[in-house]
Amino acid sequence: MYNVSSSPHVKSKVTTQSIMRDVIIALMPATIFGIYNYSHLFGAKYGLRSALLIILTVVACVLSEYVFEKITKRESTLDDLSAVVTGMILALNLPCTFPYWKAMLGGFFAIVIVKQLFGGLGQNFMNPALGARCFLLISFTSQMTTFVYDGVTGATPLALLKSGKAVNSMDMLIGTIPGTIGETSVIAIIIGAIFLILMGIIDLRIPGTYIVTFVIFIGIFGHFQNPAVGFFDAQYITAHLCGGGLMLGAWFMATDYVTCPITPKGQYVYGILLGILTGLFRLFGGSAEGVSYAIIISNLIVPLIERVTLPKPFGKGGEK
Numbered sequence: 001m002y003n004v005s006s007s008p009h010v011k012s013k014v015t016t017q018s019i020m021r022d023v024i025i026a027l028m029p030a031t032i033f034g035i036y037n038y039s040h041l042f043g044a045k046y047g048l049r050s051a052l053l054i055i056l057t058v059v060a061c062v063l064s065e066y067v068f069e070k071i072t073k074r075e076s077t078l079d080d081l082s083a084v085v086t087g088m089i090l091a092l093n094l095p096c097t098f099p100y101w102k103a104m105l106g107g108f109f110a111i112v113i114v115k116q117l118f119g120g121l122g123q124n125f126m127n128p129a130l131g132a133r134c135f136l137l138i139s140f141t142s143q144m145t146t147f148v149y150d151g152v153t154g155a156t157p158l159a160l161l162k163s164g165k166a167v168n169s170m171d172m173l174i175g176t177i178p179g180t181i182g183e184t185s186v187i188a189i190i191i192g193a194i195f196l197i198l199m200g201i202i203d204l205r206i207p208g209t210y211i212v213t214f215v216i217f218i219g220i221f222g223h224f225q226n227p228a229v230g231f232f233d234a235q236y237i238t239a240h241l242c243g244g245g246l247m248l249g250a251w252f253m254a255t256d257y258v259t260c261p262i263t264p265k266g267q268y269v270y271g272i273l274l275g276i277l278t279g280l281f282r283l284f285g286g287s288a289e290g291v292s293y294a295i296i297i298s299n300l301i302v303p304l305i306e307r308v309t310l311p312k313p314f315g316k317g318g319e320k
Contacts, residue, residue: 016080016081016082017080017081019201019257020080020081020082020084020085021081022195022196022199022201023085023196023201023252024081024084024085024088025192025195026192026193026195026196026201027085027088027089027092027182027192027252028192029185029188029189029191029192030092030182030183030185030188030189030192031054031088031092031181032188033175033185033188034050034092034096034180034181034182034184034185034188035047035050035051035054035181037176037184037185038050038096041176041178046096049096049097050096050181052100053091053094053096053098053100053103053181054087054088054091054092054181056100056103056104057087057088057090057091057094057103057104057106057107058084058087058091058107059087059104059107060087060103060104060105060107060108061084061087061090061107061108061110061111062078062083062084062087064083064107064108064110064111064112064116065077065078065083065111065115065116068111068112068116069116072116074120077120082121083111086110086111086115086128086129086132087107087129089129089130089182089253090106090107090129090132090133091103091181091182092180092181092182092183092248093129093130093180093181093182093183093245093292094106094136094180094181095143095144095146095178095179095180095181096181097143098136098143098144099143102136102139102143103136105136106132106135106136107132109131109132109135109136110128110129110131110132111128113131113135114126114127114128115128121258122258123258124259125259125299126259126296126299126300127253127256127258127259127295127296127299129253130249130253130292130295130296130299131296133292134292134293134296137292145159145287145289156177156178156243156244156288157171157172157177157178157179157243158239158240158243158244158282158288158289159288161236161239161240161243161288162282162288164226164228167239167243169235169238169239169242172184172186172238172239172243173186173187173238174187175187179245180245183243183245183248186242186247189247189248190247190251192251192252193207193247193251193252196251196255202251202255205264205267205268206250206254206255206260206267206270206271206274207250207251207254207255207271208271209267209268209270209271209272209274209275210250210254210271210272210274210275210278211241211246211275212271212275213272213274213275213276213279214240214241214246214275214278214279215237215241215275216275217275217278217279218236218237218240218279218282218283219233219237220232221279221283222236222237222240222283224283225283225284240282244288244289244290245289245291245292246278246291248291249291249292249294249295250274253291253295254270254271254274254295254298259299259302260299260302261302261305261306261309262306263306263309263311265309266302266305266306266308266309266310269305269308269309270298270302270305273298273301273305274294274295274298277290277294277297277298278290278291278294281293281294
């Protein structure tokens with residue numbers, strides 16, 4: 001007996017599990033550096049705290065998925081590793097001083113509210129980790145945007161930049177600065193991104209268009225936000241590129257298969273929209289960040305982007 005289905009028939013060794021496994025591997029350089037960075041900056045206890053925060057957030061995501069699927073009697077999807085990836089990305093977007101229980105609450109929100117209530121992997125309308133991060137930003141703004149260590153409160157380099165103060169772009173490139181656990185080192189993020197490109201998991205369309213558009217926007221409008229900055233000021237642009245999770249968002253979150261366009265033209269439009277929105281939020285918004293909100297808003301517009309950029313079929317009703 002043969003099971004016959006309609007064409008096309010495509011065979012591939014690529015599975016959801018293999019893709020998620022590669023993403024986990026690609027996230028390891030940023031994860032390891034983030035733990036090391038907090039140990040180096042503030043002491044070993046903060047490095048251990050970073051590691052524990054990542055573990056607890058991942059555990060919260062995995063347990064939330066397991067319990068929800070048990071209660072709703074759905075088939076278990078734990079083996080696809082998507083919950084692990086969601087937990088890692090969410091944790092890397094948190095400061096190491098963030099309370100453990102609030103991080104785990106974010107993991108629950110990501111899996112149950114953003115992912116499972118809309119049908120599970122493949123049917124969520126926004127990136128679960130980013131949805132949870134925005135939920136935590138709105139709910140616990142102070143703890144998400146300031147870094148308190150041994151009684152000392154510090155601001156992020158982007159917050160200093162927005163207030164007109166100077167920042168060290170080289171430290172931001174290497175990553176030896178305060179920030180969320182996984183966003184500080186551009187070098188570590190790029191290593192992971194190169195791995196994903198070599199494995200064929202992502203390509204340059206979305207992150208490349210995103211970054212180029214953002215550079216053009218910042219180069220032109222940075223002067224209007226801060227008159228002391230010239231047009232296309234290299235140091236100013238570099239600082240913006242290296243701060244605020246732009247690189248982590250461009251390579252690991254904007255490229256999420258479920259929430260980004262599938263058409264090549266749509267991916268270019270999506271990248272341009274991301275760059276413009278991030279620039280608007282960074283320069284003219286109330287916060288120094290903007291990547292998370294830019295990606296989520298763009299996720300919501302993806303159906304419209306795909307409707308406009310969907311290739312027309314040849315034949316009746318199509319192009320001749």
